[in-house]
Amino acid sequence: MAKEKQEIIDEITTHIQKCGGNYSTWYVGISKDAKDRLFNEHDIREKKDAWIFRTAGSSRVARDIEEYFVNTLGTDGGTGGGDNTTDMVYAYKKAAHTNP
Secondary structure: EEEEEHHHHHHHHHHHHHOOOOHHHHEEEEOOOOOHHHHHHHOOOOOOEEEEHHHHHHHHHHHHHHHHHHHHHEOOOOOOOOOOOEEEEEEEEEOOOOOO
């Protein structure tokens, strides 16, 4: 179920604060399949690593959230990727085994 922009920002921010680390130690991105991106491309360990994802109402909302975390809060990640089906926002705490 899609969530509102501020609700997603609040949930991801709360998760980051709960799990610890500076924003720069976290990666935030967007995808149309966040689980695939997290576990296959970024090498997240599902049961051991800190991660979260949420589905936004649209690709534009997902991009706005990503831009906020990367450009305002200073998380790792890049902006401008994906396409019009990219509506999921994900975040994970970087570790030696993650990519990046």
